Amino acid sequence: MMTVVVRAVCVVLVALAGLRPGCAPGDAGAGRERDEAQRGSLVIVGGGLEDDRAEVFQALLTRAASGPIGIVPTASGGGLETGASAAERFERHAGGREIVVIPLTQHDADKANDPRMAELIGSCGALWFTGGDQSRIVRVFRPEPARESAVFAACQALLARGGVIGGTSAGAAMMSDPMITGGRARRGAAADTENPTPADAGVRLGVGMGFLSSGITDQHFLERARMGRLIEAMRATNAPFGYGVSENCAMVVDRNSGDFEAIGELGVVMLTRDAQARGGEVRLSIFSTGDRGHVRGASCVPGPGLSQVRSDGPGVDLGSCEDVFGRESVEHVVRALERGAASARTSDEWRVLEVRVDDRRSRVFRSAGGERPGLVIDAILDVRERGS
Numbered sequence: 001m002m003t004v005v006v007r008a009v010c011v012v013l014v015a016l017a018g019l020r021p022g023c024a025p026g027d028a029g030a031g032r033e034r035d036e037a038q039r040g041s042l043v044i045v046g047g048g049l050e051d052d053r054a055e056v057f058q059a060l061l062t063r064a065a066s067g068p069i070g071i072v073p074t075a076s077g078g079g080l081e082t083g084a085s086a087a088e089r090f091e092r093h094a095g096g097r098e099i100v101v102i103p104l105t106q107h108d109a110d111k112a113n114d115p116r117m118a119e120l121i122g123s124c125g126a127l128w129f130t131g132g133d134q135s136r137i138v139r140v141f142r143p144e145p146a147r148e149s150a151v152f153a154a155c156q157a158l159l160a161r162g163g164v165i166g167g168t169s170a171g172a173a174m175m176s177d178p179m180i181t182g183g184r185a186r187r188g189a190a191a192d193t194e195n196p197t198p199a200d201a202g203v204r205l206g207v208g209m210g211f212l213s214s215g216i217t218d219q220h221f222l223e224r225a226r227m228g229r230l231i232e233a234m235r236a237t238n239a240p241f242g243y244g245v246s247e248n249c250a251m252v253v254d255r256n257s258g259d260f261e262a263i264g265e266l267g268v269v270m271l272t273r274d275a276q277a278r279g280g281e282v283r284l285s286i287f288s289t290g291d292r293g294h295v296r297g298a299s300c301v302p303g304p305g306l307s308q309v310r311s312d313g314p315g316v317d318l319g320s321c322e323d324v325f326g327r328e329s330v331e332h333v334v335r336a337l338e339r340g341a342a343s344a345r346t347s348d349e350w351r352v353l354e355v356r357v358d359d360r361r362s363r364v365f366r367s368a369g370g371e372r373p374g375l376v377i378d379a380i381l382d383v384r385e386r387g388s
Contacts, residue, residue, distance in 0.1 A: 038213070038255040038256055038258075039159055039160050039161070039162055039255060039256055040158070040159030040160065040161075040162055040163050040164060040165070040255050040256075041063040041159075041163075041164040041165075041252065041253060041254055041255060042164065042165055042166065042175060042211055042212055042251075042252070042253040042255065043056065043059050043060045043063070043164060043165075043166030043167075043250055043251075043252050043253075044166070044167065044172045044175055044212070044217060044243070044245055044250060044251040044252075044253065045166065045167065045168040045169070045171070045172055045219075045245065045248075045249070045250045046168075046169070046172060046219040046220055046221055046244075046245035046246045046247050046248070046249050046250070046267075047131060047168055047169035047172070047219050047220045047247050047248075048168075048169075048220070048223070048247030048248045049168050049247075049248055050248050051089060051092065053248055053263075053264075054093060055263055056250045056263055057089075057090065057093035057094075058093065059166075059250060059252045059263065060126055060128060060164055060166040061090075061093060061094060061095075061097065061126070063126070063163075063164040063252075064097075064125035064126035064163060064164055065125035065126070065158070065161055065162045065163035065164075066125050067123050067124045067125035067126075067163075068097070068098035068099060068100045068123070068124050068125065069090055069094065069097060069098070069099045069100070069124065069125065069126045069127075069128065070100055070101075070102045070120070070121060070124035070126065070127045070128070071083045071086045071087045071090065071099065071100070071101045071102065071127075071128050071130065072102045072104060072127055072128065072129045072130065072137075072171075073086065073101065073102075073104075073105065073130045073132075074104050074105060074106055074108070074129070074130075074132075074136055074137045074140050074141070075106070075129060075130055075131060075132030075133055075134060075136050075137050075169075075170035075171060075174075076105075076106075076130050076131065076132035076136075077106070077132060077133075078132075079105040079106070079107075080101060080103060080105065082130055082132075083101035083102070083103075083130065084101055086101075086128065086130050087099045087100070087101050090128065100120075100124070102117070102120060102121060102124075102127070103117075104117065104140055104141075104151070105140075106132075106133075106136040106139070106140065108140055109139050109140045109143045111140070111151070112140060112141065112142075112143050112149035112150065112151050112152070113149050113150040113151070114150065114151070115150060117150070117151055118150035118151050118153065118154040119154070121151055121154035121155060121158065122154040122157055122158060124158060124163070125158075125163050125164075126158075126163055126164045126165070126166065127155065127158065127163075127164075127165045127166070128165075128166050128167065128168075128171070129165070129166070129167030129168075129170070129171030129174065130167070130168065130169075130170070130171060131167075131168050131169030131170045131171060132169070132170045133170055134170040134171075134173040134174040134179060134180075134181060134208070135181050135206060136170075137170065137171075137174045137209065138174065138179075138206065138207055138208060138209065141155070141209065142207060142209070145207045152209075155209070155211075159211065159255065165211055168219075169219050169220065170219075172217055172218075172219040172245055173208070173217055173218065173219050174208050174209045175208065175209060175210075175211050175212045175217045176208045176209075176210065176211075176212050176213075176215060176216045176217045176239075176243075177207060177208035177209060177210030177213075178205050178206065178207065178208055178216065178233075178237050178239075179205070179206060179207070179208025179209070179216065179217070180203055180204070180205060180216065180217075180218055180229065180230070180233050181204045181205060181206040182203075182204045183202055183203045183204040183229060184202075184203070184226070184228070184229050185202070185203065185226070185227075185228025185229040185231070185232055185325075202229075202232060203229040203230075203232045203233045203236065205233060205236060205237065211255075212243070212253060212255075212295070214240075214241050214258070214295040214296055215234070215239050215240060215241030215242050215243055215295070216230065216233050216234060216237065216239045216241075216242050216243070217242075217243050217244075217245070218230045218233070218242065218243070218244045218245070219244075219245055220246075220247055221244030221245055221246045221247075221269055222244070222246045222247075222266060222269070222325075222326060222327035222330055223246060223247045223326075223327055225323040225325035225326040225327075226244060226325065227244060227269065227271070227325040227330075228325050228351075228383070230242040230244055230271060231271060231282060231383070234271060234273055234282075235273075239273070240272065240273050240296075241270065241271065241272055241273075241295065241296065241297065242270070242271040243268060243269070243270055243271075243295075244268070244269040244270075244271070245267065245268055245269075246264060246265075246266055246267050246268075246269075246327070248264055249262070249263055249264025249265075249266075249267030249268065250262070250263040250264065250267065251263075251267070251268045253295060257294075258294050258295045258296060258298075259292060259293070259294055259295075260292065260293055260294070260295060261290070261291070261292050262287035262288055262289060262290070262291045262292075262293075263289055264288065264289055265288045265289065265372060265373055266286055266288055266327065266330060266331060266334070266373055267287060267288055267289065268286070268287040268291075268293070269284070269285070269286050269287075269330075270284075270285040270286075270287070270293060270297065271283070271284060271285075271381070272284075272285070272297050272378070281380060281381070281382070282380075282381045282383075283297075283361070283378045283379065283380060283381065284355060284376065284378075284379045284380075284381040285297070285300070285376060285377050285378055285379070286330070286334060286373070286375070286376040287300075287375060288303065288372055288373050288375065289303060289372070290303025290304055291303045291306075291375050293377075297378070300363075300375070300377050302365040302375050303367075303372075303375065305367050305368060306365040306366060306367055306374070306375055307365060307366065307368070308363060308364070308365050309337070309338055309339075309340055309364040309365065309366050309374070310340055311337065311340060311341070311342050311357040311358065311362070311363075311364055312340065312342060313339070313340040313341045313342060314341065314342065315341060315342055315343035315344070315345065315356075316336040316341040316343070316344045316345070317345050317346075318332050318333065318336060318344060318345065318346040319346065319347075320346070320347050320348065321346050321347070321348055322348060323348050324346055324347060324348045324351050324352070324353035324383070325353070329346050329348075329353070331373060332344070332346065333346060333353070333355050334373045334374050334376055335373065335374070337355065337357055337364045337374065337376060337379070338364055338365075338366035338370070338373070338374030339366075342356065342357060342358045343355065343356040343357070343358065347386060349386075350385060350386060351383055351384065351385055351386060352382075352383070352384050352385075352386055353381075353382070353383050354381075354382040354383075355376070355379045355380070355381055355382075356379060356380040356382065357376070357379045357380075358380075359380065361378040362376075362377065362378050362379045362380065363376075363377040363378065364376055364377070364379075365377075
């Protein structure tokens with residue numbers, strides 16, 4: 001591993017040596033202005049990315065603009081060693097394309113306006129943010145949120161010229177602004193090992209990177225039963241949309257069109273706050289590999305081989321579960337709906353979750369052989385405390 005670290009760091013130092021000292025990134029100012037058009041792409045991974053999930057690596061590599069792939073290890077406690085390990089993983093899929101580690105660790109907030117660092121980022125065609133703590137990314141890239149740093153402007157310029165920014169776990173959470181910094185839903189049934197906070201602590205929020213401007217992102221979504229905290233975050237910030245990405249899954253966003261594609265089963269859970277409905281009800285959409293949607297919920301394209309279900313069957317009570325927001329519970333709800341049920345309900349020790357598809361906006365699609373979970377669009381999500 002040490003050989004990889006030295007080699008990766010050496011590549012970066014060589015790249016830095018060729019840059020002109022004292023020179024700000026030439027495209028940063030113009031790039032920020034052009035970003036109003038929302039160019040570029042995002043590859044948002046929910047964590048736990050496995051090496052054989054080649055389609056996720058390729059989603060970033062094929063969307064990259066000219067220049068190397070930059071690995072950003074800022075979120076990690078492992079610093080440059082983590083960056084070198086991530087670079088090694090990408091090299092297996094990159095077909096010889098140059099991979100560099102951007103030498104910005106959690107301790108490098110003083111480099112936010114380093115012109116050489118900004119120019120190195122600006123020379124890349126893609127950036128990949130590793131996992132760790134998303135707040136570390138913001139502290140380095142946006143130490144003064146009201147004043148744009150040089151390295152943050154370089155990221156914006158990369159997107160403005162059609163590049164791509166991706167990230168896993170913390171690298172997914174940082175995509176929105178505001179962003180979720182930690183915590184869990186009040187009275188959550190399942191403990192969250194990443195954030196072992198008291199059950200009544202609620203979600204914690206802070207400034208994010210804002211590459212995805214339409215709503216709030218969350219990661220490790222179904223595996224750590226985080227739907228409740230995403231709903232809390234949306235209500236606390238008045239965000240109209242929330243995007244939860246599951247482990248070893250990705251949400252691939254075209255910022256120009258707003259369209260996105262899901263990779264992975266139950267890979268992307270999209271929540272929409274319906275301000276026009278009673279109580280500002282929440283709508284639920286669930287996407288798997290090949291399904292396409294829009295970040296503002298305007299449309300969907302089912303994956304190959306899916307057909308729409310007639311949702312006119314009786315409602316189904318699935319009984320009790322460990323956590324209504326967990327993967328197993330959500331999959332059981334989806335399977336009930338794709339069999340034609342007009343609603344599906346389940347409960348845990350604290351809550352009852354019911355999903356209904358009994359109005360014109362809601363749609364469900366299923367595959368002919370049931371080999372993958374169905375696609376659920378704009379179902380009504382009702383979560384309430386038991387006994388209420």
